[in-house]
Amino acid sequence: MSDTKRIVTEFVYCLLLSGGKRMSPPVLYYLPPSPPCRSILLLAKMLGLDFELKIVNILEGEQLKPDFVAMNPQHCIPTMNDEGLVLWESRAILAYLVAAYGKSDELYPTDIRVRALVDQRLQFDLGTLYMRLTDYYFPTMFIGAPLDEGKRAKLSEAVGWFNTILEGRQFAAAEHFTIADLTLLVTVSQLEAFNFELRPYKHIRQWLERCKEHVAPYDYEELNGSKATLMGDMFKAKMNQAAAQ
Numbered sequence: 001m002s003d004t005k006r007i008v009t010e011f012v013y014c015l016l017l018s019g020g021k022r023m024s025p026p027v028l029y030y031l032p033p034s035p036p037c038r039s040i041l042l043l044a045k046m047l048g049l050d051f052e053l054k055i056v057n058i059l060e061g062e063q064l065k066p067d068f069v070a071m072n073p074q075h076c077i078p079t080m081n082d083e084g085l086v087l088w089e090s091r092a093i094l095a096y097l098v099a100a101y102g103k104s105d106e107l108y109p110t111d112i113r114v115r116a117l118v119d120q121r122l123q124f125d126l127g128t129l130y131m132r133l134t135d136y137y138f139p140t141m142f143i144g145a146p147l148d149e150g151k152r153a154k155l156s157e158a159v160g161w162f163n164t165i166l167e168g169r170q171f172a173a174a175e176h177f178t179i180a181d182l183t184l185l186v187t188v189s190q191l192e193a194f195n196f197e198l199r200p201y202k203h204i205r206q207w208l209e210r211c212k213e214h215v216a217p218y219d220y221e222e223l224n225g226s227k228a229t230l231m232g233d234m235f236k237a238k239m240n241q242a243a244a245q
């Protein structure tokens with residue numbers, strides 16, 4: 001057999017073996033403790049999807065390297081590259097992964113009325129709940145800035161809204177667990193690890209336990225719980241440092 005014929009035969013054989021599917025796994029640029037990265041890693045576990053994982057250490061400015069900025073001018077993680085489809089914004093990545101790799105639409109329902117609610121919750125987390133969490137905690141955790149009571153009030157207001165949303169519901173958007181619960185679970189478990197007082201929010205506490213139980217088989221503790229604790233400890237250490245000065 002000629003070389004050309006052999007290469008073509010091997011190529012066709014590979015295609016047949018792969019069932020015509022993608023040959024290379026999607027690449028995820030990430031850092032394990034980053035909350036939006038944690039939601040992607042949890043979803044990948046739930047879907048049984050193996051990423052090619054590439055650490056980008058944002059604490060050392062690796063996201064500003066020219067190669068990374070050329071791929072994602074906004075230089076944030078998580079960033080995913082699935083055979084040339086480059087995506088960032090964790091909630092957009094979650095939606096894409098369920099559509100591309102999910103065995104069903106359960107985690108991101110295609111029923112337009114249910115999907116509308118999932119999308120609303122995803123955007124509530126992005127623009128309100130998680131945003132207010134970062135506004136309040138991150139300046140202290142990263143640069144030791146004093147806590148701002150005004151920002152705490154805004155965060156409490158958003159937590160209260162989420163508690164009301166959950167009234168009479170088992171899950172955030174549908175009758176079952178969806179990617180809305182996943183991203184909100186990362187946010188609320190982080191609040192819990194920062195010792196945000198969740199006692200007044202009964203519906204959130206019940207939902208949080210339900211979600212943790214649902215995700216426990218997918219390495220929840222390793223992928224999210226332990227990383228939330230790590231960030232909580234960083235915050236507490238900064239608070240103790242400030243108190244000692």
Ligand SMILES: N[C@@H](CCC(=O)N[C@@H](CS)C(=O)NCC(=O)O)C(=O)O
Nearest residue numbers: 034035036058075076077078089090
């Ligand atoms: N809304 C974005 C937030 C992404 C984000 O802020 N990522 C942080 C890490 S948690 C980051 O990459 N920071 C470094 C930078 O922006 O240069 C998402 O959900 O993916």
